[in-house]
Amino acid sequence: MGLDPGLRRLALGTLLAAYPGPVPPDWAVDLVADGLAGHTLFGTNIHDPAQVAASTAALRAGRADVLIAIDEEGGDVTRLAHATGSPYPGNAALGAIGDVALTRRVYQAIGAELAALGISVNLAPTVDVNSADDNPVIGTRSFGAEPVRVAAHSAAATAGLQAAGVAACAKHFPGHGATVADSHYELPTVDVSPDVLRQRDLPPFAAVIAAGAKAVMTAHIRVPALTGDGPATFSRTVLVDLLRDEYGFTGAVVTDALEMKGAALAAGGIAPGAVRALAAGADLLCIGAKVDAGLVERVAAEIVAALGDGRLARARVEQAAGRAAELAAWTRAAGTTTGTPTDLGYAAARRAVRVEGVLAGLDHPLVVQLHAASTIAEGRVPWGLGPHLNGTEEIRVVAAEADPDALRRHAGTRPIVLVGRHLHRLPGGPELAATLAATHPVIVVEMGWPANWRPVDARAFVTTYGASHANGRAAAEALGLTG
Structure with a gap:
């Protein structure tokens, strides 16, 4: 007996999937037509601009308001320029320059490039305060080690992306900058008080919320004082009490990839992790990069099962799918800007x-x-x-x-x-x-x-x-x- 079609569609409306190769396979488009919130593009999906534009058009043929996301941070994390390296300096360089107007222009240029290709959500900027020199996963992705500087540039980056009609997704809440472990491989611990987080890690998130960021991404990190033994992605204290109630965020809460060990090991797998993230207050669940139709269906089935056995309230999943839909509606309504001279990034890099x-x-x-x-x-x-x-x-x-x-x-x-x-x-x-x-x-x-x-x-x-x-x-x- 198959899933109830209405409940399956509801569950799919909370998921960001992915697919292999440069051409969206039929199943990826069919899932969009069935209600899948969207797909994330990775380097394996990208050969050249014309091909990317054709891919996003194919996905939109499945449903016009599909979310198409990408990690295009500039600097060391690029998907569009994975074959050559980004023509833009990353956050550390922009923070070192200290010109917030330049940061806004760079991110608006990145956003304009994404919008022209049909990409609607940028899983950026990274707004973590890199307070640990030995941080193995943030480093140059951060605007710096000073909360005030990082906050100012984070707000500028958010404004620049969204001026181009691309939703910003600030990451990784409540702050991945103090870790000395990589959450792709394990669950890092940041053993500090909530007050230390408020002073050191959270000012950039307050700044992007004030700047109107449409989305915020969770961190697969453990903050014992707030999250207990699990990651922030599964913590209602972090996602609801802190992010929504204390900091006033009203947009979409997006998880970091649930295939990452920092989440998958803590939950016992991707599908159980999806249920835990939704219960904690997440709205849009990134499954990961290695995704096929079977995995998406298993995750959707687990969410539907959780609705049946009481692990998830229907109102919570409807709220999550509704926020994902609101994000999609904003991206469709947002205006786009024209491109920027291609030497902008090189001129900025020289200043750094x-x-x-x-x-x-x-x-x-x-x-x-x-x-x-x-x-x-x-x-x-x-x-x-x-x-x-x-x-x-x-x-x-x-x-x-x-x-x-x-x-x-x-x-x-x-x-x-x-x-x-x-x-x-x-x-x-x-x-x-x-x-x-x-x-x-x-x-x-x-x-x-x-x-x-x-x-x-x-x-x-x-x-x-x-x-x-x-x-x-x-x-x-x-x-x-x-x-």
Whole structure:
């Protein structure tokens, strides 16, 4: 016996699914016609702008008000430019520049690009205050470590996106910036009082709510004082008492991907997690990136079963689906803006570069890029100075396996430009930099979160505050290596 069609449609109205490949399969469009709230696009769905526009048109053929979401943060997290790197600097660079009008323009440009492709929700900006230098998942995705600065830029980013007709979804509530674990793999704990959250982590959320953010995304983090042993995504205290009642948010509460270990392990699977998130007050449930029709049907069936056995009240699910529908209605009614000159991001990235020390005498260097793993959020996006070098030799090495003497011999009389991401916590990175700089002219280019570490004896330390295509070009220009 199949699901009651009305209850199945109600359950589907709370779900953001996904599909594989560049063309939406029939089942993905059929689910939209059956009431699925929408789909999230990932890098595997994106080849070129014309193809993306065709995909979103195909989804809209299923239902005109389908939500089409994407993680297009600019900087290190890009889906549209996953093959080359983003033409925009990310939040850390924008925060370092400190020009909120620029932040608004950059996000409006991103929004205009999304709107032109038929994408209606951006799962951005990241408004976490990166208070932990060793944070493995936020870092350069944050506008900085100061709540007031992050709040101002978060509000500007939200206003910019929504001026372009794309709904902003600020993340990750109540703040992922103090974690030293990645919620894609485990459930991080932020063991602080609610008052510390209010002073350190929550001001940016207050700012985006005041700026009219249409959506807020939950964090799969544990805050024992508020959430007990589970994540914030499953906490009514966080999603209702704090976000809605105390901070006055009236838009859609969107979960981070329920396939992430921070949620799935705590709930015993994606489908039980969907029920727990709805019961806690979430409205729109991101299932994840690895989704097929069977998984969507299992999640919908679990929600329907929960309606039958009392785990979920029908009024709560109707409220959630209603908020998802209100979000969709806003995106259909919102006006869109025209595009922005494509050099906006590159000009901004140049303003973010910081140089400590002396770059003089940097003739024909050897560029040594240190391998750095990417997070799931970032994906395997190209980075570094390579695409921007004009005849300068570049080699790539693993820091922990590199032989400093061999690198010195290879460089000969040339200075070495050592390029890395999060060098302060890269295995073997600080040691390699120090050993090389002790007897050889070395310039270090930090393209991740810079922290406070600086290599002894290095001639200069260059900070880009991100590793996007724009950041790489800006660093190469600062070093005089582009022409």
